[in-house]
Amino acid sequence: xxNKKVQNVGEALHDIKDGVTIMxxxxxxxxxxxxxxxxxxxxxxxxxxxISNNAGVDDFGLGLLLQKKQIKKMISSYVGENAEFExxxxxxxxxxxxxxxxxxxxxxxxxxxxxxxxxxxxGYGTEVAEGKEAREFNGKMHIMEEAFKAEFSIVKAWKGxxxxxxxxxxxxxxFNSCMAxxxxxxxxxxxELVPAGELxxxxxxxPGIFVQRIFQGERYEKRIEQRTVRQRS
Amino acid sequence: MALGKEQIxxxxxKEVKDGYFVNLGIGIPTLVANYVRHDISVEFQSENGVxxxxxxxxxxxxxxxIINAGKQTITTLPGASFFDxxxxxxxxxxxxxxxxxxxxxxxxxxxxxxxxKIPGKMVKGMGGAMDLxxxxxNIIVAMxxxxxxxxxxxxxxxxxxLTGVGCVKKVVTELAVLEIVxxxxxxxxRAPGVTVEDIIKATEGNLIIEGDIPEMVID
Numbered sequence: 416x417x418n419k420k421v422q423n424v425g426e427a428l429h430d431i432k433d434g435v436t437i438m439x440x441x442x443x444x445x446x447x448x449x450x451x452x453x454x455x456x457x458x459x460x461x462x463x464x465x466i467s468n469n470a471g472v473d474d475f476g477l478g479l480l481l482q483k484k485q486i487k488k489m490i491s492s493y494v495g496e497n498a499e500f501e502x503x504x505x506x507x508x509x510x511x512x513x514x515x516x517x518x519x520x521x522x523x524x525x526x527x528x529x530x531x532x533x534x535x536x537x538g539y540g541t542e543v544a545e546g547k548e549a550r551e552f553n554g555k556m557h558i559m560e561e562a563f564k565a566e567f568s569i570v571k572a573w574k575g576x577x578x579x580x581x582x583x584x585x586x587x588x589x590f591n592s593c594m595a596x597x598x599x600x601x602x603x604x605x606x607e608l609v610p611a612g613e614l615x616x617x618x619x620x621x622p623g624i625f626v627q628r629i630f631q632g633e634r635y636e637k638r639i640e641q642r643t644v645r646q647r648s
Numbered sequence: 649m650a651l652g653k654e655q656i657x658x659x660x661x662k663e664v665k666d667g668y669f670v671n672l673g674i675g676i677p678t679l680v681a682n683y684v685r686h687d688i689s690v691e692f693q694s695e696n697g698v699x700x701x702x703x704x705x706x707x708x709x710x711x712x713x714i715i716n717a718g719k720q721t722i723t724t725l726p727g728a729s730f731f732d733x734x735x736x737x738x739x740x741x742x743x744x745x746x747x748x749x750x751x752x753x754x755x756x757x758x759x760x761x762x763x764x765k766i767p768g769k770m771v772k773g774m775g776g777a778m779d780l781x782x783x784x785x786n787i788i789v790a791m792x793x794x795x796x797x798x799x800x801x802x803x804x805x806x807x808x809x810l811t812g813v814g815c816v817k818k819v820v821t822e823l824a825v826l827e828i829v830x831x832x833x834x835x836x837x838r839a840p841g842v843t844v845e846d847i848i849k850a851t852e853g854n855l856i857i858e859g860d861i862p863e864m865v866i867d
Binding site for chain 1: 712
């Protein structure tokens with residue numbers, strides 16, 4: 416067993432320098448690597464390019480990095496929940512590349528799978544297609560999209576072991592599973608880190624080969640963005 | 649009487665057939681799930697990675713790890729599954745999802761749709777909408793017929809940046825049900841008490857009216 420365990424978030428993120436490109440898992444606030452984001456805020460790493468489906472909310476998740484102007488560029492599909500983001504984008508302070516969500520996921524998966532580019536119908540005929548190669552397959556137009564290239568990928572899982580194997584829970588799997596192994600170095604933070612051998616190999620979602628460093632997050636707030644309930648009748 | 653949001657959702661629910669996998673967008677489309685007949689089998693897909701979505705949880709049973717694409721807490725039904733975002737859009741692109749219901753700011757008579765950006769004013773992003781409209785075979789748009797300024801949202805050509813081209817099949821508004829055919833918006837039904845003249849006035853795009861237009865039946 417090759418041990419990927421590091422002691423804490425500081426050790427896991429020690430070589431993340433200004434100006435790097437980082438993929439961050441999560442959908443909305445669900446499954447975001449909370450501990451790592453807080454550490455980036457603490458470190459004050461700046462000029463970051465962040466690839467993440469959303470940009471957090473004003474006071475949680477990536478919104479914390481936006482508040483401190485640590486992000487130079489965001490690559491996302493939906494940023495509607497963050498007023499500070501919208502302000503920085505409309506004023507031109509923040510560079511933004513909006514990407515259709517399925518394309519965003521596939522650009523991660525392609526990087527993870529060693530595929531340099533792929534064709535998708537999403538965005539054909541829209542401004543997303545500008546400057547991209549278009550080709551017809553089976554009578555339908557598609558545009559070419561390239562795999563992401565990033566220095567770091569930071570993902571959050573429910574359980575992990577020292578070998579870097581990951582298991583996700585519920586819809587917190589989202590982009591975490593696609594981003595694991597999609598960058599040069601993948602850092603996984605987990606709610607529960609166990610010794611190798613304790614997780615059933617049949618239940619592993621992401622094999623440890625895709626993960627270089629793993630640590631157990633100190634604390635998870637797991638904030639709910641839209642708490643919706645029904646009445647007991 | 650123009651329909652309310654719940655009634656639009658009720659009308660659209662009639663389009664959901666037995667055996668369908670359905671993706672619901674944010675807003676009025678989310679309400680459709682409440683009105684689908686109970687004697688048919690339908691599974692709701694949410695692009696953030698769940699098939700077999702159930703109702704909202706009871707208070708105290710919310711799980712931060714189980715949400716829908718609108719970031720709302722949800723539950724799952726027997727037979728449900730979770731998966732990652734790439735697989736989720738795989739099933740969308742591969743047309744395993746039978747029906748997509750989403751909102752729009754504008755729809756054009758050729759089936760173009762715009763719903764993600766107002767240049768210089770509002771940019772929320774396209775989320776999964778571009779992927780959904782580019783691949784889904786059956787797309788129904790739930791929207792208001794006119795905007796707050798009273799201008800038609802059913803146009804000859806969209807004025808806003810497009811989400812997809814030539815993809816919308818049907819539109820349900822507070823005034824009417826319309827099908828998109830090669831010549832434009834074909835009027836199928838009108839809301840109870842709404843006249844054909846009301847609909848003509850509210851529609852900028854080419855409106856096709858053939859014979860008597862029945863009133864919608866909403867239980």
